[in-house]
Amino acid sequence: MSSKIILITGANSGVGFAAAKVIASASPNYHVLVGSRNPENGKKAVSELQAQGSIKGTLTDIQIDVNDQASIDAAAKTIEDKFGHLDVLINNAGVGTPNGDIKTQLERTFQTNVIGPIVVTHTLKPLLLKSKSPYSIYVTSGLGSLSKAADPNDPYSQARYDVYRASKAALNMLMIQESKEMGPKGVKTFAVCPGLVRSNLRGKTEADVSAGGHAGDPDVAGQTLLSVIEGKRDADVGKVVHKDGVHPW
Ligand SMILES: NC(=O)c1ccc[n+]([C@@H]2O[C@H](COP(=O)([O-])OP(=O)(O)OC[C@H]3O[C@@H](n4cnc5c(N)ncnc54)[C@H](OP(=O)(O)O)[C@@H]3O)[C@@H](O)[C@H]2O)c1
Known part of the structure; x- marks a missing residue:
């Protein structure tokens, strides 16, 4: 059987690294392209993964x-x-809100969390369309849900991260629109929320990585992404899926 070719952006760290590990551990037929903006970090990640x-x-x-x-x-x-x-594109690379004035925060966050992933998909679309069963996946966040943000009873309703939340809401909208365009061409488009997990998104101190001790194991996020590419979440195509279900808009 020929390999399924899977590209994960930002796979040298956090959710992307865990996803590369979980997916490459699941089948001899998976070839994972470990995307990294810094080539040295990408090579180091592959060595660490191969040593697992x-x-x-x-x-x-x-x-x-x-x-x-x-x-x-x-x-x-x-x-x-x-x-x-290309069989599977996982647009995972992302940033929390960088320092700077509001315009700088908006520009930098939207550049990496919205414009970048959409341009990556647009560029790779011809290769996805050559796959027998293509998946286009965006790693989003439950913090991007408009209805959860507006619900005073939601556990994260008081969490600010305004610019980050807005970037993921925008990404979700573009995901819906892509699903309408690409679905009839055979591409299954999803947004996946990894949940609160250990990573460098909030910073590099132990307190940041663990979100003050609240963050879980990123391998769980890797399992959610694996379930999507294995077709186990196909009933929820075009939605924001998490490990236990679907987030509201
Ligand atoms: N961790 C959580 O609790 C959580 C919750 C909800 C959603 N998410 C989402 O999960 C995704 C992965 O984040 P993470 O939590 O794993 O954080 P992370 O450990 O900081 O990983 C982010 C990855 O994105 C890469 N990246 C940033 N800018 C890039 C660019 N311009 N081009 C290519 N790669 C770039 C980083 O590369 P460098 O190492 O070079 O910086 C890194 O590999 C993000 O989309 C994030 O919003 C995370």
């Missing part, structure tokens, strides 16, 4: 900066030359 012992599939590092069109084009050419198609 659980890996059954194959892994290759690939440089991709979602904010750099030349880098995205080069990644697309590499995938086309080596494999001729």
